[in-house]
Every structure is written in C-alpha cells, then in structure tokens.
Amino acid sequence: MTEPGKRIRIAVAGLGIIARTVHLPLLQRRGDLFEIVALGDLSPTRVVELGGRYGVEPGRRYTDAAAMLADGGYDALLLATSGSHGELAAAALRAGLPVLSEKPLAYTLAEAARLTELSGGAPALMVGYMKQYDPAVAEAARLLDEWGGAERVHAVEVSVLHAGGDRQLAFANLPPAPADVPPAEVARLRAADAALLDAAVGADPGARTLYQILINSISHDLSLLRLFTGAPATVEHVATWPLTPDGPAEPSVEISGRLPGGARYGIRWLNLPDYPAYRETVTLHHARGSLELVFPSPYLLNAPTTLTLVESHGGGERRAAFRSVTEAFEQELVAFHAMVTAGAPPLTGIAEGATDVRTSQQVVRRFGELTGAAIGGEAASS
Known part of the structure; x- marks a missing residue:
C-alpha cells in the first residue's frame, strides 16, 4: 500500500476498445492520481501507437503481459485484456500488485477462490463495474x-x-x-x-x-x-x-x-x-x-x-x-486509487x-x- 494522496504508477494490459475510449484518456485526465508507466498488448502496432500517445518509454511497451508483470516497476495494474482475467490477476496479486480488473473477473469459481487466497483478505482487487x-x-x-x-x-x-x-x-x-x-x-x-x-x-x-x-x-x-x-x-x-x-x-x-x-x-x-x-x-x-x-x-x-x-x-x-x-468511470478510478493508497474496500471486490x-x-x-x-x-x- 502506498501513502494516501500519492500519485501511483499504473500499467495497463490490453489496449482494445475500452482502454482506448475510456481508461487511457481518463488516466491521463487524472494525472494528479495516476502516471501511465507501462502498456501491454498482443499487437506491436497498438503498443507503439498508444505508447507514443501517452508518453510511455519504448522499453516499457510490451507484447507479452507476463513479461510486463515480471519486469514490475509500477504500483498497480489495470487489466483490460479479453476473456477471463483470472490468470493475470493471480500473477499480479502474487507480485503484490493491486488490480483493477475489467469484467469478467473470471470464468470459474475456482479462479475466484484462488484470487481470494492470494489476496489474503485485504482489499487488493476491484472489478470494473463503473x-x-x-x-x-x-x-x-x-x-x-x-x-x-x-x-x-x-x-x-x-x-x-x-x-x-x-x-x-x-x-x-x-x-x-x-x-x-x-x-x-x-x-x-x-x-x-x-x-x-x-x-x-x-x-x-x-x-x-x-x-x-x-x-x-x-x-x-x-x-x-x-x-x-x-x-x-x-x-x-x-x-x-x-x-x-x-x-x-x-x-x-x-x-x-x-x-x-x-x-x-x-x-x-x-x-x-x-x-x-x-x-x-x-x-x-x-x-x-x-x-x-x-x-x-x-x-x-x-x-x-x-x-x-x-x-x-x-x-x-x-x-x-x-x-x-x-x-462514472472516472469515479471508479478515484475509488481504485483510494483502495491502492488507503486500503478503502471497493464496491465490488473478489x-x-x-x-x-x-x-x-x-x-x-x-x-x-x-x-x-x-x-x-x-x-x-x-
């Protein structure tokens, strides 16, 4: 947990429609709370384009989300990849990173149970129900x-x-x-x-x-x-x-x-x-x-x-x-910042x-x- 009010460094995995139209513009708008420091997507074109637009250093633009997680260097992760987010959310929690996960959080209850175990009961993950x-x-x-x-x-x-x-x-x-x-x-x-x-x-x-x-x-x-x-x-x-x-x-x-x-x-x-x-x-x-x-x-x-x-x-x-x-999406980001910096429980957690x-x-x-x-x-x- 970082100190309340601190600007947190955030990585974004998945640069599709919701990231392009909502999350990245709002993270930039709320530069008082967030700094976008890493981006990940399967498409090299997307990573280069959006990395340049949002000022992310070339060395922090990834086509492999697992590699982005392994490198670290940020305070929280926003998951906007397609499909179930259970696997990447689990990897982030193992690394001690708070997560804002777009829905669906998971496809199975077994995935959710694993996330509960990894969180240790602390507010560590917010599901994106804006x-x-x-x-x-x-x-x-x-x-x-x-x-x-x-x-x-x-x-x-x-x-x-x-x-x-x-x-x-x-x-x-x-x-x-x-x-x-x-x-x-x-x-x-x-x-x-x-x-x-x-x-x-x-x-x-x-x-x-x-x-x-x-x-x-x-x-x-x-x-x-x-x-x-x-x-x-x-x-x-x-x-x-x-x-x-x-x-x-x-x-x-x-x-x-x-x-x-x-x-x-x-x-x-x-x-x-x-x-x-x-x-x-x-x-x-x-x-x-x-x-x-x-x-x-x-x-x-x-x-x-x-x-x-x-x-x-x-x-x-x-x-x-x-x-x-x-x-509403901006209010959700403000609440996520409060979760990361002050431990405030989200309206929807694991x-x-x-x-x-x-x-x-x-x-x-x-x-x-x-x-x-x-x-x-x-x-x-x-």
Whole structure:
C-alpha cells in the first residue's frame, strides 16, 4: 500500500476498445492520481501507437503481459485484456500488485477462490463495474435508504437494448483492428478460455453463449441488484431467442426470480444490432413510488445517467429528475486509487465478483433445466 494522496504508477494490459475510449484518456485526465508507466498488448502496432500517445518509454511497451508483470516497476495494474482475467490477476496479486480488473473477473469459481487466497483478505482487487460509481446510482441508493432500504422494494425491472458495437462506437473513429496479432497466441488464448468455459458450464453451445452474455454484459445489472437489494435469491425463469432465424449469433435473454427480501426482479437483455443507440433502464418500484435510472452508451464519457423519482405527493404525483455529468468511470478510478493508497474496500471486490459468477452459473443451470440442454462443470452444482 502506498501513502494516501500519492500519485501511483499504473500499467495497463490490453489496449482494445475500452482502454482506448475510456481508461487511457481518463488516466491521463487524472494525472494528479495516476502516471501511465507501462502498456501491454498482443499487437506491436497498438503498443507503439498508444505508447507514443501517452508518453510511455519504448522499453516499457510490451507484447507479452507476463513479461510486463515480471519486469514490475509500477504500483498497480489495470487489466483490460479479453476473456477471463483470472490468470493475470493471480500473477499480479502474487507480485503484490493491486488490480483493477475489467469484467469478467473470471470464468470459474475456482479462479475466484484462488484470487481470494492470494489476496489474503485485504482489499487488493476491484472489478470494473463503473455503473456502481455513477452519481445517479449513488443518489438512487441514498433515496432508497431514506425510504427504508431494500426491504421496501417491491420489484426491479431491467431492460437493455443492446445496439451493435458499430452503433455504440461510431463517434470514436477507432482505427481498424490490427493485423499483426500473432495467430498462435490468439489460438492459445482461445483454447484456454474454451477450457475455462468447459469447467464453468460444460460444452453445450447455447449454454456457453448465454454464460458469456451474462458475465460480459448482464453482470453489470447483477452488480446493480447487489448494490440495491442484494444478489438474486432464486433464478426461476430463463429464456433465450434469436432476433430472426438467420439473425445474429447472440440471442436475446430474459431472466426473472426472487430477491432476498421477497421482491421480484426481471431482466430483459435484447440483442438489437441495428438499433439506433444503446439504452439501459433499471427501475425500482417500492411502496411510495419508483426510481428509474436510464443509462447512456457506456463509451460516451460524461454523458449523464438520468434518475427519475416518482412518488405520491399531496394526493397526486411528484416527479423529479437528477443528472450529473460526473463520469462514472472516472469515479471508479478515484475509488481504485483510494483502495491502492488507503486500503478503502471497493464496491465490488473478489467476493462480490465471485457472487456474480455464481449467479450467472445458476442462470445457466436453470436454462438447462427448462430446455434440456446438457449443463456441466461448476454450473451443474452451483
């Protein structure tokens, strides 16, 4: 742990979309808290380009994340590589480095258990659920607490209109994907992830696709449920369906069940590649009214989330809106800095990340029970 308020040296592994559009610009913006001192990516082109843009010395630009970890010379690691982050996060914790890991933290509960053991129980890893740090989410949590907390919630409804990546990222003018990533390394990483998927949910293609949607996207909504009401107590209904018979490979997903206090939740994640823009709505209904959060595309920095309060007032209805342009990803980085320098626990650490993995596996297991799909691995008994 470094001293509170100190500017920390950070390394970034994985220079894809989320690093380019969000993490690197914000780390640079918050130069009062962070200094980018090392970058790693499989693509030499990306490492050279972004190393030059962010002032990273040529000797600190890596095409091998393991080599970057072995060299050290920094105070913390941001993991934005694709697939499971369990292996690299474990290597970082062994080296005594605090980690900010993009989701998914891991594919398996076994990976999460290993991370728990390596952390020694100290706040050493934050999972990147930036929506938990959104000012509108914090205000919703405050209002809910004023009204008596989670036990006053009657139902939670989540709707995600998942527009295609080209729709979400058109504003960013990103360069084409580099062609210099070594095919053998790509094949090795894909094989490793495939083995982890086998260990998590088994070999059924539909179960594997559902699980990846859960841990890569719907996990954000599971994290909000944990924050407001606690993780789902049951998973009772699960359905997937394609947009059209010859449509995109990823289906839409519907999940529902009971929350710890007896309330109900419903999540509808709709894969709509040609929808004009990403839109996510999370609504909490309680005895006195409703709290509705509308999230913009996560890649649009400082685009406000809108919180609308609806409640009874004087025999009628009162509506009030809350918005803030304070960036949730930036607040997440500030919280990570506090974890590294002062030991402040993150909203989602290893234990909470493992809870989301377990819930996702329970969803897959219920999917198997309802459809007859053969579920294996941890999900068969989670």
